[in-house]
Amino acid sequence: MLQAALQSGAARRRAVFEVFARHLPGGRRYGVVAGTGRVLDELEHFRFGDEELTYLREHQVVDESTLTFLADYRFSGNICGYAEGDVYFPASPIMVVEGTFAEAVLLETLILSILNHDCAIASAASRMRNAAGGRPLIEMGSRRTHERSAVAAARAAYIAGFASTSNLMAGHTYGVPTAGTAAHAFTLLHDSERAAFEAQIASLGPETTLLVDTYDVPEAVRTAVELAGDKLGAVRIDSGDLAAAAQEVREQLDALAAFDTRILVTSDLDEYAIAALAAAPVDGYGVGTSLVTGSGVPTAALVYKLVARETASGDLEPVAKRSVGKPSRGGRKHAYRVFDERGHAETELITTSGTAPEGGTPLLRELVRDGEVVGREPLTEARDRHARAVSLLPQEALHLGRGYAAIPTEFA
Amino acid sequence: MLQAALQSGAARRRAVFEVFARHLPGGRRYGVVAGTGRVLDELEHFRFGDEELTYLREHQVVDESTLTFLADYRFSGNICGYAEGDVYFPASPIMVVEGTFAEAVLLETLILSILNHDCAIASAASRMRNAAGGRPLIEMGSRRTHERSAVAAARAAYIAGFASTSNLMAGHTYGVPTAGTAAHAFTLLHDSERAAFEAQIASLGPETTLLVDTYDVPEAVRTAVELAGDKLGAVRIDSGDLAAAAQEVREQLDALAAFDTRILVTSDLDEYAIAALAAAPVDGYGVGTSLVTGSGVPTAALVYKLVARETASGDLEPVAKRSVGKPSRGGRKHAYRVFDERGHAETELITTSGTAPEGGTPLLRELVRDGEVVGREPLTEARDRHARAVSLLPQEALHLGRGYAAIPTEFA
CATH class of the missing domain: 3.20.20.70 (Aldolase class I)
Structure with a gap:
């Protein structure tokens, strides 16, 4: 795809890709943004080295001019997104990537892998936190998932309110408190x-x-x-x-x-088992399997879609596929959360106009400017933000049963 | 745990840990051994470096004598296990680790993480292979799972019969054929x-x-x-x-x-959707989400249990916990597959005696001897072995519905 676009010249067109979920799988009431910090970490090291280029050349995966492009690859565009720890709803544009098609399309798998995994874990962890009602939760699931996912899962669980992890590498890498x-x-x-x-x-x-x-x-x-x-x-x-x-x-x-x-x-606890123990004299929960597997939803169903691209005349034009049953909306999005008079979240407002609605809180913040990471923050900020974001949701958001998103997404 | 055992002296006792599944989650008919090669790769590099030791010291995770032990850590024991690509059933001892308690207990998370992930993916992939009936399957799920799990998932799927992967890193690292x-x-x-x-x-x-x-x-x-x-x-x-x-x-x-x-x-295919397309003029399937999430079973429920340890008098004694609802059998196991006169697998026979049953095929092979890896093999051997192992199972093993294991596990 990259090779053909480089050859046709279209690869140089400016493009906007957005990450969003068409629905919240598992009948969840809200999703939790997690992995943003990991995307920024990985982005800084996302290069094609000699080993990778040699592999691609020897296996004739791409042609020489594509190899030359990859050898020089370095993302030089802009990324904005929902702040880590914030909640999201169907169609929320949790990450917006802008650059040439060539440089932005190469990030699809990296960004989606991180966000689909980390958001799934954090979304499950947040439900467990709600069910635990203030009692501490220890993340103990490392043995039940891939050895590297385990470290990311401990990080995501901490954002969503877990107190600690038994994964020492997560302590070492991300400063998550450890216990065992x-x-x-x-x-x-x-x-x-x-x-x-x-x-x-x-x-x-x-x-x-x-x-x-x-x-x-x-x-x-x-x-x-x-x-x-x-x-x-x-x-x-x-x-x-x-x-x-x-x-x-x-x-x-x-x-x-x-x-x-x-x-x-401990013992195969999930949010339902935790809730069922609310009246028992329990002082803390150790959660393993169900946490690291997203408690029935191991992936967040996030997609990375081209929503706008430069035309031959240089304008940025909205685009969207018309595939059956997979709705997409063209155009670069802006997102706001609108609160009612008591301060509870009421609507997730998505616009393509860029005009802020009255009283709406803007949800997109700058993460990468001209290829430089500008949106890094301590993990505890994401954790604090998450607690705040959940506290502002309507009460229904805390229901464990399957249902609709806690607030509606509206398009203006 | 390690620190206390080093201090009490018990850490030096010889110990045998076994990896097995108490049941096959999701009503699966058989499990698929995958990840063995990755365990061997990781084992050779499993050391505690200065960075890790500094973290452990500064956060007072363990005491100085434990840090000294970790600084010199290198597994020097023996590991045997089911061959990669083989099938397994409840209680099959798919990996047996023998060494001092200290050196063997440290491998628990590494070994379980790899095997729980890779076996889950391969077990799902094998069902998809059966459903596809000879039509090629392409693994396309990288975007739906953690960025490193994705590479391991492509490897596991290839063992279980997928033709190729869209993950170029899996091509580069493991030689899995790539497509896109x-x-x-x-x-x-x-x-x-x-x-x-x-x-x-x-x-x-x-x-x-x-x-x-x-x-x-x-x-x-x-x-x-x-x-x-x-x-x-x-x-x-x-x-x-x-x-x-x-x-x-x-x-x-x-x-x-x-x-x-x-x-x-392509489009959210799983083994059921693939089976439903058997009569359609389809020449190949691209499978994403359901493959990398184990199609409803994202982890294989494998545990790592101490089954024998040295006594004060130097003998190896069987041990087992008596926790409610979590049966374990003490003693170091040997495993054989017994076939009927038509060559179909009939029984998974587990013994603690070491005496081979007549006509039973031994399932454990040497993987590590005195800390040296001796069981490495090309990935294609595991893939060929898997196709052979499934072809020898009774017909019921290919049913997609929930049910019991395809052959019974017997203890002699």
């Missing part, structure tokens, strides 16, 4: 559960989290408090009926005067 | 569909694949054949009722004497 607990293997390794607990407390202090369901829960809790005293930080339950088990363990801990010992639960 | 087509943006970029087709044919020759559903399909097909003649390689349809559209396009192509022009279809 012992596995059953640690208990099984020792000659007895008592010996395992002793070893863990000796090394990590009584404020550690002991895993109490390897053999018999009541016996493990008794041993744990006997060894760590009422300073025992937490116990983790990873099997059985978690609500009933948490209740029993809480009663036992209280009877042993370990009033401050917290109860952490 | 133009996008709607290419057509929209030009002043007319005709101009776009002319540009593509001029650059890539008439044997290229033209995308015909940007505006009006019959008009596009007419233009395509007018420009490329009966040498036109293929047309791609990406929207609408694909069966009806393929039928109409085939009739139109035949009427235009373009008898050899193939029809490629």
